[in-house]
Amino acid sequence: MNDLITTISKTDELLLYQKMHGAGFPDGLIDLIREYQADMAITNWDDFARRFLMGSGKAKSTYSTYLVSCRKFHEFTGGLHPVQAGTPEWIEQYYDSLDKLDLNTRVLRMRSLKFMYAKVEEKYSFCVNPFNEMSESLSKKLNRSKKDESERDSLTETEYKGLLKSLQIDKSVKGLQDYSFIRFGVTSGMRAQELVNLRWENIQKTETGYSATFIGKGNKVRTIQIETEAVQACRRAFRERFGRVPRPFDKVLNSRTTEGISKSGLHLRIKAVVEVAKDAEIIRRNLHVSTHVLRHTCATRLLDAGVDIYSVSRHLGHSNVSTTDRYLHTRQDLTAAFEKMAS
DSSP: OOOHHHHHHHHHHHHHHHHHHOOOTTHHHHHHHHHHHHHOOOOOOOHHHHHHHHOOOOOHHHHEEHHHHHHHHHHHSSSSTTTTTTTTHHHHHHHTTTTTTTTTHOOOOOOOOHHHHHHHHOOOTTTOOGGOOOOOOHHHHTOGGGGGGGGGOOOOHHHHHHHHHHHOOOSSHHHHHHHHHHHHHHHHOOOOHHHHHHHHHEEOOOOOSEEEEOOOOOGOHHHHEEHHHHHHHHHHEEEEESSSSOTTTSBBBOSSSSSOOOOHHHHHHHHHHHHHHHHTTOOOTTTTOOOOOHHHHHHHHHHHHTOOOHHHHHHHTOHHHHHHHHTTTGGGOOOHHHHHHHO
16 A cells, blocks of 8 residues: 555656656556545545545435544544545544444444445545454454344333333323333334434324334335324324324424424433433333334334234334344243243
């Protein structure tokens, strides 16, 4: 890599040598080197992002999240050019600096950097991707995933029912909303972005209850069953908040001050609810708090209820059933059931 940079820095000398000695270079090499020189001279993050990261093929929300995460790494390195900061050492230092953040956030930051350096490698194949140069131990360290700690990512049945019972006491707008957030989130298993995008026109009455049709991850249209009490809880919260019944284009979930609620706003409300429940000893202290707790709880409850893994996978919108498989180890202990069957 150092030899290449030295060569690139002497592009004009190479051109002069070519003229004097008639030496040829592969077609386009000099243009590629000059383009690389221009890209390496970029000092502004936004310019770098436009040059390397636009047209990624990612969903708009994912792309925006990745951009924010990559910018944070850029700021951590003191504004060092991302290509120059593309070493295992820099990335490990950055990862270690995130120790106060939850695991989901750390995983997202690493995914973002993988995305960025894959785009750099795609543009300039001679650039070394730092994620391909890491030691096995460092790679394992950075690749810790939600799967590694998923036992902390689900409410037990006792915790879930205890939480709902405690939330039913508060009949204020906040109390009704908190109850609806938890109930709708757990029973639907929808992702946070899907929840905050949902409108009443997306919910249909069926012969057996309710269903919701919406655009999910990857811009795929999904239709899932929705629990009747969860829908009614959202209606009660809406009427208390706005003093009227919801109209088709109204958001299903709302904050106390605005129409609708942001993804980060929903996360903060869920986190606050869970923290209060921890203080009341309804929920264990070491529970990993995020909006995704509700989705994980949905998966675990469905599997515990005997729903087959393929149906659960479809309900959650997983593209591969192996993603759903990680919830299996969180299911209740079946020892008692096996003993009963054997007797």
